[in-house]
Amino acid sequence: MKTKYQLITSILFSLLFISSIARSQSITLLQQDKPTSIRGLSVVNDQTAWISGSKGYIAITNDGGKTWDWQQIKGYEKAEFRDIEAFSDKKAVIMSSGTPSLVLKTTDGGKTWQEKYRKTDTTYFFDAMDFADEQHGYILGDPIKDKFLLMETNDGGETWTNMSNPPTALPGEAAFAASGTCFRVYNKSLFIVSGGKASRMITAINGKSEYNYVDLPLTHSKPSQGAFSLAIKKNKIIVVGGDYEKDKITDSVATIFTTPPPAFNAPAQGPGGFQSSVEYIKDDTFLSTGTSGTNITLDDGRTWRQIDSTSFNVCSKAKHGKMILFAGNGGKIAILKM
Template sequence: MTKSISVLFLLSCLFSGTTVQAQHIELLTSGTETSLRGLSVVNDAVIWVSGSKGKVGRSMDGGKTWIWTTVPGYEQRDFRDIEAFDEKTAVIIAIAEPANILKTTDGGKTWKTVFTDTTKGMFLDAMDFIDNKRGIVVGDPIDGKVYLATTDDGGSSWKKFTATTLPAMEGEGFFAASGTNIRYQKNGLFTIVSGGKVARLLDPQRTVTLDIIQGREMTGPNSIAINGNHAVIVAGDYDNQPDTTGNCLLSTDGMKTWHAPVTGPRAYRSCVAYITPEQLITCGVPGVDISIDGGNNWKLISPDGYHVCQKAKKGKAVYLAGGKGRIGKLVW
């Protein structure tokens, strides 16, 4: 009896070890002279990315081949976020001044400027869509107020958000690290995480100070992922990326309260995404971690740097994008 239990235990350990080893990032492409921070995964096959030097990439076969374009007139601009709806239609935001939002309906062959703001200090950081029509974009504070603009026609037109005024605190900003610091909830409300001298969670109904790394210009939350009543925030110090101090928070009660994980991500992290309610992925320049227990414990699976990660809107595939045109796929 004892011998049988020992054998079963050994087999269980071997199986668990094999499972962990099998979780890795498959490199799909790299080497282009662009830093990719925008990523939108329509389904398991259709992927869009955007980045520096006016570059936009599109794949329609799960990342096996890519079509790269440089948007005319934006060769020196940086597209920090992209939202794609199918293989033909996508919206991108450009930093910094002037703030521009562009849209394509022909697979990136041509782009139309659908929004421009020439206000001094403009810097659009991220956007999110709740469906194929309604979207929102957040920018760094202007005149002491959080900058927001919304669309209800799939990004074809935008207007400044004026229904609620969100005052910004001194030294507060929104990191354009992965385009994921703003998220829609299922109830139609949006949630934003800020960083810098202060770190807060903001929505039209409340503001909450977060017990997470903050206090310096390049510290604080970069990304939030929401799944029902569960949510995860990842953060870090961009100027001291190995530091793990206060780099992750979890909520299990609709973001009413927050707590730190038992074992946090290994370093600075710029993006986090749910794969399933229990499985998550987070990435940053120092590497990639996964969690299989709702974010309570994280395990490093790759030392390679990526800025952004995302699960397919319709599908199961998980892709990542980062510096030097690096695009990867999570393999379980």
């Protein structure tokens, strides 16, 4: 049995060890000064990653972020490519918000792009895209006639159809096309977080069109407020957001959802301001970022520490590997050193 002195020493050592780990994180800038705001980011592995942004820009790296092959897709110079889903160094799908709403696909590493969907209806506005696997994916859009737009593909993005029974939206409720992470597919279940006059988490278990609606304890009521992103770790969900017009305010910018029983808990110490993207890293570690800077938690969201004050829109970890990248305005791309 440990003595009282040994127990105190052990606790202090653990706290110092955790603190040293948190302070060892650093973000290194890889690219900047490009005329595009990047909000789409998909990291395939430790070598390959894709980004998508405004004014029709996309880029790919195949050497872990050291060099990037940029292009402004011809004929789509006004497109707002708010999200991208990449499957390899050859295959990727991108979506454009606004009018027209677009989906493009490449199978040759971006040398050529094929238009797979176009909608000129001004009520359509795409917010995010995610895939359950390489064939089965979804696109979430802002509400039309009190129903969120939800589209589905079963052939790898070749064709897209509107789901017949999408989730219901409250008056003034919408999703944010800030980072492509307000919508996630996890174990074939769908997860949406919203903002505006209402802020909720909407779930459809196993892809069935039977939705569960839960109010989120985050700042909301204005078009600039609410939940912007979620990340999932088994029975734990971290949701982040806030007010992008007042991005230094730290109140109600993160919450932790756990089951069972289902419950929301506020962090003891939250992120240092508005966050537009959150990502699960490993073990008890999550990472979040936004215009107010980047934050990390090593204890499943209970306490957060800001590790960088640079403005980014999105962060993402490799699907098959450890590489973690960030992207933001001005063509800014960065990597996390751990």
